[in-house]
Amino acid sequence: MSTMVWRDDSGRSLADWPRPSVAVDVALLTVRDGRLAVLVHRRTDGYAAGAWSLPGTFVHEHERLADTALRALRDKAGVGGQRPEQLGVFDDPRRDARGRVLSVAHVDLVPADRLPDALLVPVVDGRAELPDGGDLAFDHGLILRRAVDWARALYRDRPDPRGLLPAVEFTLLDLLRLHEAVLGEELQKDTFRRRMLAGLVETPGRSRGSVGKPARLFRRIDGDGDVRDLTAPRE
Amino acid sequence: MSTMVWRDDSGRSLADWPRPSVAVDVALLTVRDGRLAVLVHRRTDGYAAGAWSLPGTFVHEHERLADTALRALRDKAGVGGQRPEQLGVFDDPRRDARGRVLSVAHVDLVPADRLPDALLVPVVDGRAELPDGGDLAFDHGLILRRAVDWARALYRDRPDPRGLLPAVEFTLLDLLRLHEAVLGEELQKDTFRRRMLAGLVETPGRSRGSVGKPARLFRRIDGDGDVRDLTAPRE
DNA sequence: GGAATAGTGTCTCTGAGACAATATCTA
DNA sequence: TAGATATTGTCTCAGAGACACTATTCC
Numbered sequence: 001m002s003t004m005v006w007r008d009d010s011g012r013s014l015a016d017w018p019r020p021s022v023a024v025d026v027a028l029l030t031v032r033d034g035r036l037a038v039l040v041h042r043r044t045d046g047y048a049a050g051a052w053s054l055p056g057t058f059v060h061e062h063e064r065l066a067d068t069a070l071r072a073l074r075d076k077a078g079v080g081g082q083r084p085e086q087l088g089v090f091d092d093p094r095r096d097a098r099g100r101v102l103s104v105a106h107v108d109l110v111p112a113d114r115l116p117d118a119l120l121v122p123v124v125d126g127r128a129e130l131p132d133g134g135d136l137a138f139d140h141g142l143i144l145r146r147a148v149d150w151a152r153a154l155y156r157d158r159p160d161p162r163g164l165l166p167a168v169e170f171t172l173l174d175l176l177r178l179h180e181a182v183l184g185e186e187l188q189k190d191t192f193r194r195r196m197l198a199g200l201v202e203t204p205g206r207s208r209g210s211v212g213k214p215a216r217l218f219r220r221i222d223g224d225g226d227v228r229d230l231t232a233p234r235e
Numbered sequence: 236m237s238t239m240v241w242r243d244d245s246g247r248s249l250a251d252w253p254r255p256s257v258a259v260d261v262a263l264l265t266v267r268d269g270r271l272a273v274l275v276h277r278r279t280d281g282y283a284a285g286a287w288s289l290p291g292t293f294v295h296e297h298e299r300l301a302d303t304a305l306r307a308l309r310d311k312a313g314v315g316g317q318r319p320e321q322l323g324v325f326d327d328p329r330r331d332a333r334g335r336v337l338s339v340a341h342v343d344l345v346p347a348d349r350l351p352d353a354l355l356v357p358v359v360d361g362r363a364e365l366p367d368g369g370d371l372a373f374d375h376g377l378i379l380r381r382a383v384d385w386a387r388a389l390y391r392d393r394p395d396p397r398g399l400l401p402a403v404e405f406t407l408l409d410l411l412r413l414h415e416a417v418l419g420e421e422l423q424k425d426t427f428r429r430r431m432l433a434g435l436v437e438t439p440g441r442s443r444g445s446v447g448k449p450a451r452l453f454r455r456i457d458g459d460g461d462v463r464d465l466t467a468p469r470e
Numbered sequence: 471g472g473a474a475t476a477g478t479g480t481c482t483c484t485g486a487g488a489c490a491a492t493a494t495c496t497a
Numbered sequence: 498t499a500g501a502t503a504t505t506g507t508c509t510c511a512g513a514g515a516c517a518c519t520a521t522t523c524c
Binding site: 441 | 477485486487488489494495496497
């Protein structure tokens, strides 16, 4: 790697050409109280102060985009992400009145216990239910909708790829409730059981302390958390 | 819209922050001689002269990315695109030795008769067969692979969403050969017929001038060309 | 025993895929 | 008529979905 700045025939470097600003906005999803929720951020200073938005920040010069996403979560909301995935670039020229800002939207999905309750709002029908009843700033409503689609596709055929269940061992009912929260619709017990069984490992244990027949405990198959999401952009 | 430049509390505008360069690279695919082919571009001047690459260019300040893609095709290869779709951002910090360049990869798929034969190379197994037997510059090999996956997903359940067939009316065998070219594998006639029939309109016409029973002629159902690709980024 | 929940048997429906029979043209 | 291609009938297989029956626990 050379430290010299590359210049073309007319002596210009890349920095001499006009460039848009590049931001990364992150829809950090989780499941709380049996519902999908998204982490939002009250803009305190600078542009659009007072409005609710997804956490976002501008890309640093030598940073990978996924790292930008993690940094946005840390700096703007004080939370850690898990594995941000790219959703796409939002490029409407008028999406930010400050000037030309491209947003590389990201999504992540983490257990709720790592997140401050105060910043989470429920997602109903693909929309964020903000305290003031309004909408997310910029085009973040569009980003959220795409993020929800992403999460639903990710969970449709896999038990728990992002490790949202609190314990290592869980019953099929625990898993069913998680999936109902992500999908936003009710599922059939028997069909669901058969669909998930291939991705689970039986354990000798049984659930305790409830009414009715104790349920068998399962754990995720090795590698379930590492399954690639084939629909998401990845370099 | 104000023409004033926005400034934050410390008087800085967006342009005062470091920004990466943003390029758009386009995998323009077509079908020629019963095979998928990609349009490549011999870099003549500037960086990496002499190497083969996908056509690409830097984003202008107030341009939509899809327009950047069309401009790259026009300026670098003198061809027109149809409807570029975003594949994702390639952000490896070392993907371009000149400096930090993000590439928003795009893909497009157009009939071969609009393209100069000299710039087309066959795509075999997701790789471009370049005249010198080498590889595409930068990470364009990765972009091409993703572009091929995109095209295959687009054609799997639809007759001819990008209008690659030369005539308005065509037989099912014409369509079958097109699909075999895109998918890179042979298909069963009867299964294929039944899968496609829902998206086609029968015409009274029959094929002429061949051996065997003349085949019925079909045309695309209205709107087939406008089918949204739900997997591709879209704002 | 009764209530509640877990787990299984089985039926239907749909679609993919494959094979083969029938239909209709040209030479 | 022979050869070639188009079109359709039908069989199998797999999976989703739904219903209902059986099993096992706590009270």
